[in-house]
Amino acid sequence: MTKVFEEMAALDRLIHEPARLSILTALSACKRADFIFLQRLTGLTVGNLSGHLSKLEEAGLIRTEKQFVAKRPNTITELTNNGREAIENHWNHLEALHKDAREWKLDQ
Amino acid sequence: MTKVFEEMAALDRLIHEPARLSILTALSACKRADFIFLQRLTGLTVGNLSGHLSKLEEAGLIRTEKQFVAKRPNTITELTNNGREAIENHWNHLEALHKDAREWKLDQ
Numbered sequence: 001m002t003k004v005f006e007e008m009a010a011l012d013r014l015i016h017e018p019a020r021l022s023i024l025t026a027l028s029a030c031k032r033a034d035f036i037f038l039q040r041l042t043g044l045t046v047g048n049l050s051g052h053l054s055k056l057e058e059a060g061l062i063r064t065e066k067q068f069v070a071k072r073p074n075t076i077t078e079l080t081n082n083g084r085e086a087i088e089n090h091w092n093h094l095e096a097l098h099k100d101a102r103e104w105k106l107d108q
Numbered sequence: 109m110t111k112v113f114e115e116m117a118a119l120d121r122l123i124h125e126p127a128r129l130s131i132l133t134a135l136s137a138c139k140r141a142d143f144i145f146l147q148r149l150t151g152l153t154v155g156n157l158s159g160h161l162s163k164l165e166e167a168g169l170i171r172t173e174k175q176f177v178a179k180r181p182n183t184i185t186e187l188t189n190n191g192r193e194a195i196e197n198h199w200n201h202l203e204a205l206h207k208d209a210r211e212w213k214l215d216q
Contacts, residue, residue, distance in 0.1 A: 005134060006151035011126035018119035022205065026113060029209040043114035091206055097130065098199055101137040 004096045014059055015090045019044055020052050024087040027062065027079045035075040053077060061086055112204045122167055123198045127152055128160050132195040135170065135187045143183040161185060169194055 015021060022042050027033055033041075039049050053075070056062045061083030065076045079087070123129060130150050135141055141149075147157050161183070164170045169191030173184045187195070 005130050005149045008130040009127040009150040009152055013126065016124070016126055018121065018124055019117040022113050022116040025205055025209045029213040041113045042117040044117055094202060095206075097133055098203075101133045105137040 004093070004100050007093065008097050011093065012086070012090065014055065015061070015086055017052075019048065020056060021087075021090070023049075023052060023056065024061065024079070024083065025091075027077060028084060028087050032076050032078040034069075035077070038077065056083070112201070112208050115201065116205050119201065120194070120198065122163065123169070123194055125160075127156065128164060129195075129198070131157075131160055131164065132169065132187070132191065133199075135185060136192060136195045140184050140186040142177075143185070146185065164191070 015024060019042060023038060026038065026041055035049065035053075038044075038053075039046065042049065044052070053062065053064060057064055060080055062077055063080055067074050067076055123132060127150060131146060134146065134149055143157070143161075146152075146161075147154065150157065152160070161170065161172060165172055168188055170185050171188055175182050175184055
């Protein structure tokens with residue numbers, strides 16, 4: 001059991017941060033999402049959501065594309081292959097931690 | 109689905125921080141754990157583990173007790189009732205987020 005706990009303590013904070021975990025998880029369930037959709041989903045302010053998307057894009061986890069919808073700018077966001085792999089690994093890791101602790105409890 | 113994502117973005121960072129999530133999850137699986145055990149489990153340094161335990165104790169999530177084992181000081185740690193409830197709620201929340209995203213994906 002030790003290993004998964006040890007790795008957890010060194011978990012990737014870029015992905016683990018609550019708002020970013022939420023954004024990446026949402027994107028893992030759809031091909032593409034626009035800014036307004038992500039904003040409504042997470043309840044984040046425009047500034048906060050922009051900041052999180054920039055960090056995720058700089059890390060190569062998502063790619064964004066600016067479009068104009070009814071003459072208004074809109075940002076379309078999707079996971080990169082690296083991003084998809086990273087969020088899947090992250091959830092696998094969280095689930096392994098939780099599962100190990102539960103099994104450990106049953107053993108006692 | 110929206111609500112769980114929205115709540116996620118405002119998730120309790122005190123608990124969500126990887127090392128503290130790891131410590132609280134370990135404590136949720138056992139009645140009490142000593143400092144050396146938690147240190148081996150998480151791979152944290154003495155300083156880091158002490159810091160995290162202090163924060164968790166200040167927040168009322170754990171209680172600690174100093175003991176002497178073979179003339180050496182040792183800190184025994186256990187969850188408070190609030191701490192047990194908080195870590196259970198946190199995992200329920202994480203699992204709800206992941207589950208919702210998976211179901212959403214199947215619906216598409």
